[in-house]
Amino acid sequence: MSKKKFYVVWNGRKKGIYTSWNVCKKQIDGFEGAQYKSFIDLAEAEIAFCKNYGDYKGKNTKKPTLSSAEKARFGKPNLESISVDAACAGNPGKMEYRGVLTHNKQEIFKKGPYEKGTNNIGEFLALVHGIALLKNKKQEDIPIYSDSRTAMSWVKQKRCKTNITFDASNKELLALIKRAENWLKENTFKNPILKWETKAWGEIPADFGRK
Secondary structure (H helix, E strand, O other): OOOOOEEEEEEOOOOEEEOOHHHHHHHHOOOOOOEEEEEOOHHHHHHHHOOOHHHOOOOOOOOOOOOHHHHHHHOOOOOOOEEEEEEEEEOOEEEEEEEEEOOOOOEEEEEEEEEEEOHHHHHHHHHHHHHHHHHHOOOOOOOEEEOOHHHHHHHHHOOOOOOOOOOHHHHHHHHHHHHHHHHHHHOOOOOOEEEOOHHHHOOOOOOOOOO
């Protein structure tokens, strides 16, 4: 007996998630630029539908990364949240970071590139930026997702514990770090900082897609 599949249609006559290939086929047959893919797990399909087709194009979505029991331990992400991520070309190298709405990947801030940064620094700055933004908007009940345990730890300690060397080329980045550290020391926040479980949910919505 074949396993049940879930079909995500990003671009077709009617976008959505379908449990029948025949119904899915009606949405894409003869539709120019149709974008669709099958998944063997409903949770993965729901997460994929909130992302872009390009995130899954050419990838094998028929082989689960975790068993159903393992995924059940993680549950589903809270889509009423924001997600942050960073990208760095080298270590250190040119670094940038951004934050998006988790449910639709709409970008709400993006900074950089900054010279001689690291991914962890970017993740830290992205978290603080997101926290400050939500506090300013009086939305302190909205969670923030990060896939970096290191950055989450630094925020908790209110200190960016990087060991890179700063000089004239990355003094702007050092100033940003100091400002972020000072903000954490001078302010309180209530937003839950949550770990994005990549193995269960796929890449974080704020991912730059450069892996």
